[in-house]
Amino acid sequence: MGNYFTFPDLLIWLPLLAGFFCFFAKEEKSARLTAIVFSLLILGVSIATLFFTNDTKYLNYNNVNYIWLKYLGANYYIGLDSTGRMLTLLTATVFPLILIATSKTTIKNAASYFGLIMLTQAGLMGVFMALDALTFYFFWELALIPVYFLCSKWGGESRIQATFKFFVYTFAGSLLMLIGIIYVYLHTGTKGFEDGVIVNHSFSLVSFYNANLSATEQNWLFVLFFIAFAIKMPIFPFHTWQPDAYDQSPTSVTMILSGVMVKMGLFGLLRWLMPVFPSGVIHYKNIVIILSIIGVVYASCIAMMQDNIKKLIAYSSIAHIGLMCAAIFAMNQIAVQGALIQMFNHGINIVGMWIVVEIIERQTGVKKISQLSGLASTAPVLTIFLVIIAFANIALPLTNAFTGEFLMFSGLYNNNKWFAAIAGLGIILSAVYTLNMIQKVFFGSTNAVTAEVKDISLNEKIVLMIIVGIIFFIGVYPQPLIELTKDAVNNLLVRVK
């Protein structure tokens, strides 16, 4: 199999193929079905990759490397390593959940809608697997373009402005990163081909790691790359596109954005930024942590004041991501390990939150907290699920986020007590706004808006059950995730130090 089909190939081509089929689907139903079937298939492939982790034995199964632009030294090089495996698994898990959970929502022009969603998945998979800078950049942008069209076409009222802001922010960021890539590329060593051609430079990840860069060069290259990743995550003060974009996008796209797409930024830090510019990282480490922690507190405070559920979740996501970024830059084994696990957990939890919001919004047409009340009496099952997911969101013990946040905090504490203490505020605040939201929306007496709400249907039940299952499973037994990412953390820290 290794020579004909490899896992990276399957993970890229299946979504592309699915997107292609969806575009030519005649009806909404068939397009939706194609997308769901393919996304489940991709999930299967992605789970299968977990059993082929032995690199010496299965090298050919996990890597694809073709010569692409020979005279530039750029290869189409994608492969799975442990971080990549975890994030492709997240992507593959989240997409079918989203598609099944939103299958009640009617969509105009469903063919292009599902086609674009599957294209986004292909782009995301590519980002998480790319081992060549130019390939990475291509997929990085490829994930953005379909999302632009999805949000602008199917979003809320002021979608065009909100999405365009999002697009220009990320586009500008990635162009800055492109300059950085070019600069590093011009400082890499030569690369030879089998037929004797030797090119001066190379785009491969390994040659980027070995690039000949002075400390000052690393410092400003760090800035170029970091801006691109910070916009994507988003880190304060680059976050202003996010609440509007989350609010205005169709909910399933918001789920993709917040569940998987923000992980692109964090992943970029781990795969590209930190190993390539170790001395830049040490130079800017504290500034980045401080920015992240400001973001945590600031976003939590705004979330407390929010009346719009979607914006509340958007700001809570900024807070969580900020914490992960801070933990990554704390640069010790525990913190980075925690951040990696939390990347996965956050993806699952936030998608769960959005699914609940989507159900509420679809049934009532309202997303204002002040207008909702007493959902617990009309939709008890939904309430149970929400409460569990919300507990996971505030990282209560036994839920998945607890493991991640605990590790991140102990790591941050080892790094600097004050950072940990201030970031800890974020947890308390997150409990405040989340519980406040639950209390107002779900408890109390029903009003005119919520009186007619029906409880959730079977497919939503299944999806939420799966999410809750994952939450508890990882909460009780996080060992597999830790095992999966342990060597990645070690490699990273060895390289940085």
Next chain:
Amino acid sequence: MNAIILTAIWGVVMMFSGVFFKNKSIPKYLAIIGLLIAVIANTAEFSIAKPIVHINIHDMLRFEKYNLLFIDVAFLCTMVYFLLSGTEIEKVGPHAGEYFALIFFVLCGVSIVATFNTLLMFFIGIEIMSIPLYILTGSEKRNLKSNEAALKYFLMGAFSTGIMLMGIAFVYGGNPNGSFFIDKIQLGSGQMPVMIALGLLFMLVSLSFKVSAAPFHFWTPDVYDGAPTVFTSFMSTIVKAAGFFAFIRLFEHSFGTMHDQWQKLIVIITVSTLLIGNVTAVFQQSVKRMLAYSSIAQAGFMLLALFALNDKAKEGILLYTAAYSLATIGLFGILTKMEDFTIDGFNGLAKQQPLLAFVATVCLLSLTGVPLTAGFQSKFFMLMAAVDNGHQFWLVIVAVLFAAISAYYYFRVIQAMYFKESSQPSVTVIHSISSQFKIMLIVIAILISIIGIYPEIVIGWMYR
């Protein structure tokens, strides 16, 4: 050599085609055939090294692979242009053959400009390229705007030609070698003599005028707006790229060793071109004018090649020619079918003409420089050249920030087509759309993405 001879002869053939054939569409097919022959002959010249006739040109022209490759790219883009907009050219006036003849003369000029080796040939090439354009601009005789544009273009063009001649005179006079050959003008890296510096400045000004670089761009929007849309399409793409090619060739060979002395001038011109092109384009309501300003903005990016002046820049200019020409030709082709040139005129196009809207989107994404399109690769090579140059690194950052701004006005058209509803229920497209036109649009979209994925299809020839 083949290209110059064939295009000159074919221009004459085209002139008489209107006399001998009564059928109006004959000239178009003749033109396509002629261009095909020229492309084949030119390709043969650099791949199997066979000129049709051997003429002793005393090294006044140089036919190296790179130059011939540029001619090929320019001709192939013209071919796409003929196939897409040939029918529109016929509609401009009663004598279609003449327009094609003029375009062939322009192509002859393009070939000379791409291969010149002395200042004389350079001057002749630029003139052969420009004069037919003045006529083409004014070809809509009954349209006042077209007349005004032609007059403006001619006066300004003549003026800039004068400055260029003066520059050539200074360079010739101030040079101890006393030669018109561009390689012999080269003086080493010492301090530039005053005469040479003056000559260089004059040539810089007049060439900036030809490629519409700020602050010598003022003619561009009016001329591009006033000229018949089909001819704007040709003027703003292939001719402009040829101007750049000449610009770079001249400055590299004649003044390359003094690069660091005039590089700062280029930096100023580049930044002001990027600034004026992009910022003004943001405020345009008419797509045609927006494209005129966007052509200035793109010129700013092409100037990066002149700023860098290295191998990557040379490859970049080839890619830029192909990428920018294809996308702009496609957009102007679509524009000729539109009733309303304003951005609002594009509202809801995606519903009524999905194919047109899709191809327009591909072209606009390419102009923005989104990956998987040719535009990305060309920008990528330009940036690579500029970073490799090692000086004035901030210029690169300025350039990409302006590229991000350019997304604003290109995406406005996309937003209009896909996300807004048309105000009138009837079709926004009045002119009939033939199936040949549609096929050509698809071809353009495919070409753009092929170059975007695999740019070595164009520049790989340099290494073979």
